[in-house]
Amino acid sequence: MRVEALDTDVLIALLQALENPGHPEHASAKAYLEELSRGVRKVALPLPVVSEFLTGLEPQKWPEVLAYLEKHFRLLELNKAAAIEAARFFKARLDQEPLKGQERQCVRTDTFILGIAKVHGCTKVYTKDKRMAALTGQGLEVEEGLPKAIQDPLL
Helix, strand or coil: CCEEEECHHHHHHHHHHHHCCCCCCHHHHHHHHHHHHHCCCEEEEEHHHHHHHHHCCCHHHHHHHHHHHHHHCEEECCCHHHHHHHHHHHHHHHHHCCCCHHHHHHHHHHHHHHHHHHHCCEEEEEECCHHHHCCCECCEEEEECCCCCCCCCCC
């Protein structure tokens, strides 16, 4: 079974759509998470995504949120192999054009997410970040936008 990974912005958008029944993506987000619960698909979160997500929340909510994330997603750690893969992604990007300041740091985080996802067997990463989408390649597909349920939600 294929394993997909989510970037932080996609995780946030997915959970916001799930919380709001009036959101245009609500039914799709609900169907997507139901597929996760039934084991129809496997979705992972590289730990830098979890860290970025938690930063937007109050620390007292972290244990509850972590429990929720661990229940629905595989959490992927940075290890030596992932660090090497992240360096490959980053080096390939730097060979295209030098980066400075904040953009360099953002791309560095993106490459950690991609390296972790690839080493842990993910075949696709969903993002809303055009910069990350441009880092595609090296055996990992990066798709811009929210993931869709395999089976359309019943209306």
